[in-house]
Amino acid sequence: DAKTTQPTSMDCAEGRAANLPCNHSTISGNEYVYWYRQIHSQGPQYIIHGLKNNETNEMASLIITEDRKSSTLILPHATLRDTAVYYCIVRGIFNDYKLSFGAGTTVTVRA
Amino acid sequence: GAGVSQSPSNKVTEKGKDVELRCDPISGHTALYWYRQSLGQGLEFLIYFQGNSAPDKSGLPSDRFSAERTGGSVSTLTIQRTQQEDSAVYLCASSLNRGGMNTEAFFGQGTRLTVV
Numbered sequence: 001d002a003k004t005t006q007p008t009s010m011d012c013a014e015g016r017a018a019n020l021p022c023n024h025s026t027i028s029g030n031e032y033v034y035w036y037r038q039i040h041s042q043g044p045q046y047i048i049h050g051l052k053n054n055e056t057n058e059m060a061s062l063i064i065t066e067d068r069k070s071s072t073l074i075l076p077h078a079t080l081r082d083t084a085v086y087y088c089i090v091r092g093i094f095n096d097y098k099l100s101f102g103a104g105t106t107v108t109v110r111a
Numbered sequence: 112g113a114g115v116s117q118s119p120s121n122k123v124t125e126k127g128k129d130v131e132l133r134c135d136p137i138s139g140h141t142a143l144y145w146y147r148q149s150l151g152q153g154l155e156f157l158i159y160f161q162g163n164s165a166p167d168k169s170g171l172p173s174d175r176f177s178a179e180r181t182g183g184s185v186s187t188l189t190i191q192r193t194q195q196e197d198s199a200v201y202l203c204a205s206s207l208n209r210g211g212m213n214t215e216a217f218f219g220q221g222t223r224l225t226v227v
Contacts, residue, residue: 042220043202043204043218043219043220043221044154044202044218045218046215046216046217046218049215093212094212097142097161097206098144098156098159098167099144099156099204099216101146102153103153
């Protein structure tokens with residue numbers, strides 16, 4: 001059973017914020033939300049992760065709802081280089097090593 | 112470079128031959144993972160190492176696949192008697208393990224294996 005649900009695809013305009021939703025309604029208290037992306041023909045790239053507080057780094061912001069059943073990855077100023085498949089993954093805190101990649105969201109940034 | 116390094120980047124082999132794929136993890140990372148990605152497909156977990164031990168080999172598709180890790184660093188994935196369905200990109204990742212917690216994993220660029 002997939003632990004996360006993401007839209008199959010989305011478009012966004014260059015220079016605008018891209019908001020990528022993810023549902024993880026069965027997440028447990030000891031599971032993180034991780035985001036990775038995979039640009040064509042490259043290995044997956046770590047973006048950000050969080051437990052319950054919102055997180056921000058140089059790449060993106062992660063907003064997690066209070067009930068932790070969903071989250072949104074925000075790319076503040078999308079560029080053409082952000083075109084990629086974005087994966088939302090739930091992963092346990094302790095003794096959980098696998099990253100279970102689903103189909104992700106194919107994000108296309110258009111000029 | 113400080114990232115995960117994989118070699119070769121591309122490998123073309125004849126059906127029935129053995130191949131070895133190499134992964135150099137980030138220095139100090141005790142956890143190491145192998146995944147594969149067939150054309151147009153998602154990432155499929157193969158094996159997980161913690162140090163030199165592999166507590167989870169559940170993703171290896173058949174007994175033709177094996178992996179080892181020496182010195183808690185370099186890992187080699189070996190595929191014996193390759194078949195055409197083994198054609199894929201093989202990805203390696205590594206992460207720190209702090210007090211039982213595996214931190215974020217960083218991936219290499221992969222080895223593209225083509226079996227002809």
